[in-house]
Amino acid sequence: MSNPVYLALDLPRLDAAKELAVRVKAHVGGIKLGMEFFYAHGAHGVHEIAHATGLPIFLDLKLHDIPNTVAGAMQAIHVLEPAIVTVHAGGGRAMLEDAKAAAGEKCKVIGVTMLTSLDARDLSATGVEGTPHDHVMRLTELAHRSGLDGVVCSGEEVAAVHAQWKDGVFVVPGLRLPGSSVGDQKRVVTPRQARDDGASVLVIGRPISRAEDPLAAAREIEATL
Numbered sequence: 062m063s064n065p066v067y068l069a070l071d072l073p074r075l076d077a078a079k080e081l082a083v084r085v086k087a088h089v090g091g092i093k094l095g096m097e098f099f100y101a102h103g104a105h106g107v108h109e110i111a112h113a114t115g116l117p118i119f120l121d122l123k124l125h126d127i128p129n130t131v132a133g134a135m136q137a138i139h140v141l142e143p144a145i146v147t148v149h150a151g152g153g154r155a156m157l158e159d160a161k162a163a164a165g166e167k168c169k170v171i172g173v174t175m176l177t178s179l180d181a182r183d184l185s186a187t188g189v190e191g192t193p194h195d196h197v198m199r200l201t202e203l204a205h206r207s208g209l210d211g212v213v214c215s216g217e218e219v220a221a222v223h224a225q226w227k228d229g230v231f232v233v234p235g236l237r238l239p240g241s242s243v244g245d246q247k248r249v250v251t252p253r254q255a256r257d258d259g260a261s262v263l264v265i266g267r268p269i270s271r272a273e274d275p276l277a278a279a280r281e282i283e284a285t286l
């Protein structure tokens with residue numbers, strides 16, 4: 062079985078990001094590049110990381126706009142050959158369908174349901190009724206009906222999401238080993254629990270990138286899986 066861990070390279074400097082990725086590449090299955098990296102380094106940065114590591118690239122851009130704009134963005138990033146791209150599931154059915162149609166066959170399009178940095182109080186403050194579980198399940202159903210390949214959810218929901226959508230791709234961030242700092246994450250589980258509950262991709266950033274010894278941290282996480 063291939064390594065499900067994607068290293069989130071949320072670092073402002075390209076040389077530091079590249080050095081870290083090369084250092085731990087034997088202990089992760091892919092690299093996740095998000096807004097911080099992409100806005101700073103663009104297509105050039107993506108090519109640099111892809112060539113330096115040879116690993117699949119997950120572009121976590123969380124696209125969320127009118128359908129025509131999101132479809133245009135998907136076409137524009139096609140040349141980067143990402144294995145995975147994210148869009149916000151809350152963008153609605155037309156946006157999700159158009160994003161998938163524009164993505165090309167090899168790219169998995171994954172819908173972000175409810176950010177792992179949010180909890181029940183945050184959800185209610187945005188005017189959404191029900192629990193985080195209800196919200197995640199509702200958006201998962203929409204993503205599925207709209208033809209996406211899977212969703213991003215927290216480890217608290219992934220078992221239910223997996224039970225509802227057997228062949229989906231389930232991306233889980235908000236992962237921490239017991240006793241480590243959660244930072245801004247609110248719905249958190251261990252990498253092992255997320256995997257056992259049906260996660261296909263485990264997104265891990267700061268527990269590796271901010272560790273005193275990132276290589277040892279990546280190895281330690283790999284050993285728990």
Ligand SMILES: O=c1ccn([C@@H]2O[C@H](COP(=O)(O)O)[C@@H](O)[C@H]2O)c(=O)[nH]1
Binds near residue numbers: 071121173235244246
């Ligand atoms: O709901 C979500 C969606 C995406 N993320 C991203 O995952 C990583 C997590 O980083 P850590 O340092 O391991 O907390 C980060 O790039 C987020 O943008 C998420 O955390 N939650």
